[in-house]
Amino acid sequence: ETAIFDDIDVTLYGVAQFAGANPPDALKSGLAAVVDQAQRAKKSFDAGDDAGTAAPIEAGLTALRALRGQLTSMRLTDAARYEIDYRLQIKERDYQDALLAAHGLTFDAVADDGLVVAGQPVALSLLAVNRGGSEVSVSDVTIAGFDPSTPSTGSGQGGSACTPGPVKQDAVYTCSAKATIPKIAKLTTPYFTDDYWKSPAKPAINIFERGVPFGVPFAPTPFRVTFHIRAGGAEVTKELPVQYRYVKDIYNGDKRMELNVVPAFSVKVTPPLAVIPAPAAGAANAVREVHVAVTNGTKSAATVSVKLELPAGWTATPATVPMVFGHEDESLSARFQVTAPAQVKVGAYTVRAVATSSTAGAERFALGYQDIEYPHVQRRQIIKPAETSLKIVDVKLAPGLTVGYVNGVGDQVPQAIEQLGAKLAFIDQDELAWGDLSKYNVIVTGVRAYERRADLRAYNRRLLDYAEQGGTVIVQYNKFEFNQSQYGPYPAVVSGNRVSDESVPVKMLVPAHPVFNHPNKVGAATWSNWVQERGLYFLGEKDPKYVDLVSMTDSFQDNPGDKLGSLVEARVGKGRWLYLGLGLWRQLPAGTDGAYQLLANLLSLPKAP
Numbered sequence: 001e002t003a004i005f006d007d008i009d010v011t012l013y014g015v016a017q018f019a020g021a022n023p024p025d026a027l028k029s030g031l032a033a034v035v036d037q038a039q040r041a042k043k044s045f046d047a048g049d050d051a052g053t054a055a056p057i058e059a060g061l062t063a064l065r066a067l068r069g070q071l072t073s074m075r076l077t078d079a080a081r082y083e084i085d086y087r088l089q090i091k092e093r094d095y096q097d098a099l100l101a102a103h104g105l106t107f108d109a110v111a112d113d114g115l116v117v118a119g120q121p122v123a124l125s126l127l128a129v130n131r132g133g134s135e136v137s138v139s140d141v142t143i144a145g146f147d148p149s150t151p152s153t154g155s156g157q158g159g160s161a162c163t164p165g166p167v168k169q170d171a172v173y174t175c176s177a178k179a180t181i182p183k184i185a186k187l188t189t190p191y192f193t194d195d196y197w198k199s200p201a202k203p204a205i206n207i208f209e210r211g212v213p214f215g216v217p218f219a220p221t222p223f224r225v226t227f228h229i230r231a232g233g234a235e236v237t238k239e240l241p242v243q244y245r246y247v248k249d250i251y252n253g254d255k256r257m258e259l260n261v262v263p264a265f266s267v268k269v270t271p272p273l274a275v276i277p278a279p280a281a282g283a284a285n286a287v288r289e290v291h292v293a294v295t296n297g298t299k300s301a302a303t304v305s306v307k308l309e310l311p312a313g314w315t316a317t318p319a320t321v322p323m324v325f326g327h328e329d330e331s332l333s334a335r336f337q338v339t340a341p342a343q344v345k346v347g348a349y350t351v352r353a354v355a356t357s358s359t360a361g362a363e364r365f366a367l368g369y370q371d372i373e374y375p376h377v378q379r380r381q382i383i384k385p386a387e388t389s390l391k392i393v394d395v396k397l398a399p400g401l402t403v404g405y406v407n408g409v410g411d412q413v414p415q416a417i418e419q420l421g422a423k424l425a426f427i428d429q430d431e432l433a434w435g436d437l438s439k440y441n442v443i444v445t446g447v448r449a450y451e452r453r454a455d456l457r458a459y460n461r462r463l464l465d466y467a468e469q470g471g472t473v474i475v476q477y478n479k480f481e482f483n484q485s486q487y488g489p490y491p492a493v494v495s496g497n498r499v500s501d502e503s504v505p506v507k508m509l510v511p512a513h514p515v516f517n518h519p520n521k522v523g524a525a526t527w528s529n530w531v532q533e534r535g536l537y538f539l540g541e542k543d544p545k546y547v548d549l550v551s552m553t554d555s556f557q558d559n560p561g562d563k564l565g566s567l568v569e570a571r572v573g574k575g576r577w578l579y580l581g582l583g584l585w586r587q588l589p590a591g592t593d594g595a596y597q598l599l600a601n602l603l604s605l606p607k608a609p
Helices: 012-019 025-046 051-073 078-102 413-420 429-434 454-458 460-468 480-484 593-603
Strands: 105-111 121-130 136-144 165-167 171-180 224-231 234-241 243-249 253-258 265-270 273-277 287-296 302-309 315-317 320-325 331-339 347-357 367-372 380-385 387-393 402-406 423-426 442-445 472-476 492-494 506-508 539-542 550-553 567-572 575-580
Touching: 012 025, 012 078, 025 051, 025 078, 051 078, 051 234, 078 224, 078 234, 105 224, 105 234, 121 136, 121 165, 121 224, 136 171, 165 171, 265 302, 265 347, 265 367, 265 387, 273 287, 273 413, 287 302, 287 320, 287 347, 302 331, 320 331, 387 593, 402 413, 413 423, 413 593, 429 454, 442 460, 442 593, 454 460, 460 472, 460 567, 460 575, 480 492
Parallel strands: 105 243, 273 387, 402 423, 402 442, 442 472, 472 575
Antiparallel strands: 105 121, 121 171, 136 165, 136 224, 224 234, 243 253, 265 287, 287 331, 302 320, 302 347, 315 331, 347 387, 367 380, 492 539, 506 550, 567 575
């Protein structure tokens, strides 16, 4: 074997093999006629006579259609007839495309809007351009996916907006049509996530949309136009999606997108997760602020009323917020103070935001969308429910803590620190260089901060001095950039060690250490329900002055041995320096209870008994 297709007949003649050892003569002669015309077209093309390819392509298309029509009368099994016709159908589309190319025909179908809502009118501009050597004609234009009651979007036959007509050489056929998005139009979202908000108990299961061709990255848009063309002696069609042209930025020029159906009012809730420490007996009810943003997708001014749907016993202030929009794409936001009931139980509670329109019918909207777009890809969107989770966690934090944070690479640990109740401040370059760091009880460096922050690398000595004078420094995981210099108080290097199984037991090597005892007792429950992994990029070779606080053994055979370096402490003068390879940065946004307890204990180290 020298190539992947050795001994496999990939020619059109090879289709006959599905008829068995003795295929019908009519099948063999029909295939030969199609192939003969293809060879004639290729000969003209190779000679530089592009226009000369049209006649044999037309003849080949006619022969191909005739062959498909004869299959029912041939001596074939149902299975053979299906296999042969399936392949000939694909080949017929190839011939139609080749004929359009031979006649120099190109097509376009654009709308005057790309983000559309149910019931919205749109204007379509349809055109066929003839750059070939002979005249062709448009016999019909069909428009699909729009409200069929719109007079101008039916078939081109019998009174639609697109009138049949000739397209002369170097001329353009144009048609302007009015259309309406159906009132029951389905919101545009990936077909494999279509129902995920309807099955919250099974978020990892993809519910595929019926009718979508297997394996396609996105479901074909329902908004389509088909041109029916008579070129020479053949009738061919060209189907294409309706698109919207726009300029995202002036440097990359205009872009195109298929029509995306969005909610008339898109509703989003932040934060996506609010963690609330369980209140102590006699303490005031827990309160969190929830923000709701609503975007007007309609084409005019509008008014909605926004409220929160809360679990039993929870309250929101204010109860409702009116929003008055002046134009399309305007966004307004509302703040709600959400209060938990007295003696609220530990657990997760769902809060849903609902915007109710003031129009007849008072339609409710509780979905939003996240758009995904880069210069090199078409815009796509994901529909998401307007929900947030309020999670009551049994966690305590030493009172009066002030935490300084050196931002890293996009981690969400700062939000978690604030939700625990600590006062948080971000440390910028100037403060790293000459600010008073002693005002912080703890300084935390973000995920991979030594990779991202040149100022942190330059002024790292300031953190070590802060620790020597009694401060606590917590360094979250870094990659190998940490090894460019000695940023720890003693020699140490980051390794590639990790523990990928998030469920393996964690052995506490210094059980009496305050990080396992104050103010939360760390036990087996602390390590339960972690997501994705235990941690990564642990400290490897290190000075004996570093003390490992935990160890783990991964369950995967390819990652054998006891793993140290995930939680390491070094005493420095009057203070502490800790390296944290445990993936709290991943656990905290996921709402893992034990991660919040461990983080609270780490932050509370300066006030540990």
